[in-house]
Amino acid sequence: MAGELTLRVITPDRIVVDEPVESVQVPALDGSMGILPRHAPMVAALQVGVLRYKAKGGEKVLFVSEGFAEVRGNVLRVVCEAGETAGEIDEARARDAEKRARERLAKKGNGGGAAEFDAARAEAALHRAMMRLRVLEYGSRERVRT
Ligand code: ATP
Numbered sequence: 001m002a003g004e005l006t007l008r009v010i011t012p013d014r015i016v017v018d019e020p021v022e023s024v025q026v027p028a029l030d031g032s033m034g035i036l037p038r039h040a041p042m043v044a045a046l047q048v049g050v051l052r053y054k055a056k057g058g059e060k061v062l063f064v065s066e067g068f069a070e071v072r073g074n075v076l077r078v079v080c081e082a083g084e085t086a087g088e089i090d091e092a093r094a095r096d097a098e099k100r101a102r103e104r105l106a107k108k109g110n111g112g113g114a115a116e117f118d119a120a121r122a123e124a125a126l127h128r129a130m131m132r133l134r135v136l137e138y139g140s141r142e143r144v145r146t
Helices: 092-106 114-141
Strands: 005-011 016-019 023-029 031-035 042-046 048-057 056-064 065-071 075-080 083-085
Touching: 005 048, 016 048, 016 083, 023 075, 031 065, 048 075, 048 114, 065 083, 083 114, 092 114
Parallel strands: 005 075
Antiparallel strands: 005 016, 023 031, 023 048, 042 065, 048 056, 056 083, 065 075
């Protein structure tokens, strides 16, 4: 349909989504950003979080990790390190990742340098795991199709 927005979510190893959509909410660095058809061209950095969109099948949610979004010619391209639909998320793996990260954070020493770096990595891993679990929760609570 003319004037329709296409959402294309691309990771280094695959295309996660490529479909016409009515609206999208992306987790931009400075907060959630809404995008509708005929949006002006733009580029925005994304943080790890939940991308929501409305398409023919209803509302859908995706996990996306760091990347950027670009709108040009009625195509919203999201290029990110990792992306999964709610149906693709392995819950046990996300729970294991959460547990591992919490254990690493609990053990963290007071020293700076390498310890701080490890803590930052553990915080980031914890955030990714929690966002994946949130996508699973939204996917089931709202009966979002995946
Ligand atoms: P883990 O410690 O379990 O690998 P991670 O947060 O370090 O988690 P990422 O670096 O974000 O993983 O992603 C690496 C690859 O693994 C990506 O292709 C991503 O889609 C996939 N992946 C990571 N966690 C999950 C999960 N819980 N379910 C499905 N795919 C996952």
